[in-house]
Amino acid sequence: MTARLIDGDAISRRIREELAVRVRRLRARSGVVPGLAVLLAGDDPASHVYVRNKQRACARAGISSVRYDLPATVTTAELVELIGNLNHRDDVHGILVQLPLPPQVQVRRVLEAIDMGKDVDGFHPANVGGVVVGEPLFPPCTPSGVLELLAHEDIEVAGRNVVVVGASNIVGKPLSLMLVNHDATVSICHAKTRDLAQFTRLADILVVAAGVPGLVTADMVREGAVVIDVGINREPGSRRIVGDVDFEGVRRKASYLTPVPGGVGPMTVTMLLQNTVTAAERSHSAAVDRQMSHPA
Numbered sequence: 001m002t003a004r005l006i007d008g009d010a011i012s013r014r015i016r017e018e019l020a021v022r023v024r025r026l027r028a029r030s031g032v033v034p035g036l037a038v039l040l041a042g043d044d045p046a047s048h049v050y051v052r053n054k055q056r057a058c059a060r061a062g063i064s065s066v067r068y069d070l071p072a073t074v075t076t077a078e079l080v081e082l083i084g085n086l087n088h089r090d091d092v093h094g095i096l097v098q099l100p101l102p103p104q105v106q107v108r109r110v111l112e113a114i115d116m117g118k119d120v121d122g123f124h125p126a127n128v129g130g131v132v133v134g135e136p137l138f139p140p141c142t143p144s145g146v147l148e149l150l151a152h153e154d155i156e157v158a159g160r161n162v163v164v165v166g167a168s169n170i171v172g173k174p175l176s177l178m179l180v181n182h183d184a185t186v187s188i189c190h191a192k193t194r195d196l197a198q199f200t201r202l203a204d205i206l207v208v209a210a211g212v213p214g215l216v217t218a219d220m221v222r223e224g225a226v227v228i229d230v231g232i233n234r235e236p237g238s239r240r241i242v243g244d245v246d247f248e249g250v251r252r253k254a255s256y257l258t259p260v261p262g263g264v265g266p267m268t269v270t271m272l273l274q275n276t277v278t279a280a281e282r283s284h285s286a287a288v289d290r291q292m293s294h295p296a
């Protein structure tokens with residue numbers, strides 16, 4: 001068996017083309033251009049690359065983006081003040097705080113400061129609560145990208161045994177909840193799980209988001225499983241990007257497999273764009289409703 005590769009680049013292009021149409025329609029009928037503010041603190045090289053990619057994707061979709069480069073010495077209070085100003089700007093529909101933040105910053109306070117209607121990354125605690133009950137205002141980008149990939153390939157989630165390796169607040173935990181809300185039976189594994197392979201071998205769908213290169217090998221995967229590799233790691237001593245899965249080995253055993261790069265990564269950015277366009281559409285609709293309720 002050789003796995004069918006799930007082409008995240010191609011799926012992203014299709015979705016972004018649809019988003020560009022929505023942006024043009026919104027602009028034509030209202031003059032509104034979806035706007036995204038990106039806050040970047042410090043000099044983390046990976047963060048700078050991610051932000052550049054997001055800004056380029058915004059430009060191609062017709063979304064306006066503005067970037068705020070902040071020093072590594074930035075304080076929690078300074079970030080909260082900036083976010084407060086952006087919350088009140090009508091031309092900013094989405095606010096993205098690029099993580100990780102410098103160690104002195106209280107991340108939770110910063111995320112809580114973002115207006116819920118502009119929380120396009122889906123990290124506000126109230127949005128996380130929405131994930132629990134299956135009604136997030138904005139679904140977190142990487143988990144929703146994973147679900148979009150599965151849906152595009154017509155891979156049934158309901159009733160399947162799903163194992164998620166990695167319990168981060170950004171991917172593992174919210175994705176597990178979203179899968180449960182799609183009627184999957186979900187097991188969450190993490191760094192302290194004993195005998196990881198005994199869990200991964202039971203998975204109909206295996207999602208690996210641990211940040212450990214080559215963590216999952218072919219002997220840990222059941223024949224015909226769907227494997228989603230969320231990991232993005234730089235190979236030691238090389239510029240090569242690899243995932244959390246031994247690609248060549250698992251490819252000979254899985255039925256579907258996401259490549260790295262070109263799998264989940266582009267979908268994360270695409271879901272961010274989708275949330276931003278949705279935020280702009282909601283903001284315009286709310287403004288119209290206010291005008292109708294209080295005519296001049």
